[in-house]
Amino acid sequence: MNQHPSDQASSLDAAAAELGPGGDLAPEADQDGYRRRMARRKEVQQQRVGERNLEKGLVLVFTGDGKGKTTAALGLALRTLGHGDQVAVVQFIKGGWQPGEAKALELFGEALHWHALGEGFTWETQDRDRDRQLVQQAWEQSLAYLADASRKLVVLDEVNVALKLGYLGIEEVLAGLDLRPELTHVALTGRGAPPQLLERADLVTEMKLVRHPFREQGVKAQRGIEF
Amino acid sequence: MNQHPSDQASSLDAAAAELGPGGDLAPEADQDGYRRRMARRKEVQQQRVGERNLEKGLVLVFTGDGKGKTTAALGLALRTLGHGDQVAVVQFIKGGWQPGEAKALELFGEALHWHALGEGFTWETQDRDRDRQLVQQAWEQSLAYLADASRKLVVLDEVNVALKLGYLGIEEVLAGLDLRPELTHVALTGRGAPPQLLERADLVTEMKLVRHPFREQGVKAQRGIEF
Known part of the structure; x- marks a missing residue:
């Protein structure tokens, strides 16, 4: 599917927000569940970085x-x-x-x-x-x-x-x-x-x-x- | 008159605000009127600095x-x-x-x-x-x-x-x-x-x-x- 770059970026942002920053804010009490959530967050994070590749003077x-x-x-x-x-x-x-x-x-x-x-x-x-x-x-x-x-x-x-x-x-x-x-x-x-x-x-x-x-x-x- | 230091500071702040920062924001078109306003502002500014003389770690x-x-x-x-x-x-x-x-x-x-x-x-x-x-x-x-x-x-x-x-x-x-x-x-x-x-x-x-x-x-x- 060919999403518009900004749509793609927004949905990654939304996914990152839903997964949360971790720590005590994550709902899982067990280490396995926590690790799975954070592994998913890391993946989303890498995609977010990959999505934004334009260089320009700001x-x-x-x-x-x-x-x-x-x-x-x-x-x-x-x-x-x-x-x-x-x-x-x-x-x-x-x-x-x-x-x-x-x-x-x-x-x-x-x-x-x-x-x-x-x-x-x-x-x-x-x-x-x-x-x-x-x-x-x-x-x-x-x-x-x-x-x-x-x-x-x-x-x-x-x-x-x-x-x-x-x-x-x-x-x-x-x-x-x-x-x-x-x-x-x-x-x-x-x-x-x-x-x-x-x-x-x-x-x-x-x-x-x-x-x-x-x-x-x-x-x-x-x-x-x-x- | 013995004003509470913070009252004194507040009234100086109010005076500074009323005089304004100068430039085209000052109402006087003539240089003399402008100079008088800014001389007054400078005076207030010096009092403001004098008023605040406490040193503390912030x-x-x-x-x-x-x-x-x-x-x-x-x-x-x-x-x-x-x-x-x-x-x-x-x-x-x-x-x-x-x-x-x-x-x-x-x-x-x-x-x-x-x-x-x-x-x-x-x-x-x-x-x-x-x-x-x-x-x-x-x-x-x-x-x-x-x-x-x-x-x-x-x-x-x-x-x-x-x-x-x-x-x-x-x-x-x-x-x-x-x-x-x-x-x-x-x-x-x-x-x-x-x-x-x-x-x-x-x-x-x-x-x-x-x-x-x-x-x-x-x-x-x-x-x-x-x-």
């Missing part, structure tokens, strides 16, 4: 008001560097201070290119024209990285905020994404990603703030956690 | 079915290493393969300790007793790291899944968190974090899967993105 968006958007993109940078591939990071907002990650990433030398806005933003400059000019420079740098096949991953950190403040147009960004060689991944972070970007993305994760009592406890921004 | 939970939980924790590890502090990572699930991050993090030498389960899980072992034993070993290693003041950050990767599968008890984990020296941060990742852990956490982010079309497109797990 557009990944990390948005929402929770913590972990920039750090998730940094984790991807680390993975990519670990595989010996090259990465570029353009920081659209936080360039005014020296973050821990910048120091750590120096270890990777030329494999990582890092472009940070040279100064603060909005309430630091108090000058929209100056902000717009800095964002434009960062965007031009981004375009150069996006078009460069030697960079396997391009991180546009806090670019969503630049979009939201009106310092960059969504059409410009979408056109920039189209410049990428086929296998280049790009991660765009920041609150308030516009709908057109969500629509264009291959993966969108919303970091949702569920609980943040330490703000109310008067805890300061701490080294290693927030910078 | 319990951070990254949960939900979206991407970015492990990568966010890795980003924190990178930041911490960048500041010259030491980190320990215990992987409760993915130890069966060699991920990109492990190779990258080798660069940090002894500043990073990494403990990964030596083999796969559930459908790989097909043996609950074996799984339970491996998780128990990983947990004992975790306890040693949690009690060690020289480790500024301990990442318990996918520990939520071990809890969910019944391989580890929530009481054990909560007791382990209490072993920490005052300034040790701990990040716990994985889907399905139990309510008692959320209650205990200083920060909970739910990674919410908003859009994931590339699964339906038959795209495989790719180097640098998923491993």
